[in-house]
Amino acid sequence: MKTIVGDSAGICTIAQRVINRALEEAKKGPVFCLGEIVHNRNVTDSLKKNGVCFINTLEEAKGKTIIGAHGVTKEIYEKAEKMNFDLIDLTCPMILKIHKKVDEYSKNGFFIIIIGKANHAEILEIKSIVGKECKNIENKSEIPELLKIINDKKKILLISQTTYSSKKFDEIAEELKRHINSDTLLEINKTICPTTEIRQKETIKIAKEVDAMIIVGDKKSSNTTELYNTACKYCKNTQFVCSADELNFSLIMDNSKIGIMGGASTPKEDILRVKKKLEEKS
Numbered sequence: 001m002k003t004i005v006g007d008s009a010g011i012c013t014i015a016q017r018v019i020n021r022a023l024e025e026a027k028k029g030p031v032f033c034l035g036e037i038v039h040n041r042n043v044t045d046s047l048k049k050n051g052v053c054f055i056n057t058l059e060e061a062k063g064k065t066i067i068g069a070h071g072v073t074k075e076i077y078e079k080a081e082k083m084n085f086d087l088i089d090l091t092c093p094m095i096l097k098i099h100k101k102v103d104e105y106s107k108n109g110f111f112i113i114i115i116g117k118a119n120h121a122e123i124l125e126i127k128s129i130v131g132k133e134c135k136n137i138e139n140k141s142e143i144p145e146l147l148k149i150i151n152d153k154k155k156i157l158l159i160s161q162t163t164y165s166s167k168k169f170d171e172i173a174e175e176l177k178r179h180i181n182s183d184t185l186l187e188i189n190k191t192i193c194p195t196t197e198i199r200q201k202e203t204i205k206i207a208k209e210v211d212a213m214i215i216v217g218d219k220k221s222s223n224t225t226e227l228y229n230t231a232c233k234y235c236k237n238t239q240f241v242c243s244a245d246e247l248n249f250s251l252i253m254d255n256s257k258i259g260i261m262g263g264a265s266t267p268k269e270d271i272l273r274v275k276k277k278l279e280e281k282s
């Protein structure tokens with residue numbers, strides 16, 4: 001058996017920095033984290049063991065409170081300010097840049113179209129900044145409905161969730177350009193994070209050359225799920241596992257060539273454990 005681990009597989013530098021900071025703060029005293037720090041249950045479990053307390057509302061915090069890589073809505077910032085909270089804001093700079101951009105564009109009369117998962121933190125945050133003058137779509141199939149909503153809009157900004165599929169974003173942008181009113185200004189800003197794009201490209205490259213693909217990460221992670229969907233298109237024999245224990249060996253032949261990729265929230269150790277277990281079985 002031969003295994004190929006993608007060079008870009010695994011946790012991004014920003015998510016790693018957030019985890020390291022949470023661990024540092026936990027050593028100093030009680031620390032709370034509002035929502036998940038990154039979307040990976042192995043990371044969350046390990047942080048809990050090290051003293052980080054996860055909460056769902058600000059009211060539950062009894063001390064220093066971390067905002068994780070995905071950020072929070074405008075309402076939470078406002079509430080924290082009113083309550084005079086000791087916040088440690090570790091929101092990814094890429095996401096903060098998008099917040100700033102939509103705020104500026106919205107104030108300049110632009111209608112904002114955001115491509116991404118409706119209930120994802122990033123989408124909820126953008127909506128909290130922009131208010132009513134925005135619409136979120138997840139897929140190309142929603143474009144006919146969207147065109148009815150934006151029919152009278154004169155200035156539109158198209159952006160996306162940082163972890164959306166690069167290929168699908170391009171398809172939606174092209175379709176919109178074709179159908180939008182000729183007197184409407186459409187500004188396209190592909191706000192997909194560079195590390196996400198690199199992972200997506202590498203997943204395609206590896207999936208094309210192997211007999212089986214293993215995507216390592218949590219199913220709650222958007223970018224990892226996107227990698228799984230991408231891999232499935234190029235390699236029918238693809239598995240999505242959170243840890244090495246979930247590997248299904250009945251789908252893997254002894255002499256197979258196996259590709260391994262992990263999302264931006266997947267610890268490198270989880271990827272290496274999958275590689276080791278596969279190699280031990282061969």
Ligand code: SF4
Binds near residue numbers: 094095194195264
């Ligand atoms: S995947 Fe991209 S957007 Fe998400 S935390 Fe990492 S660098 Fe930031």
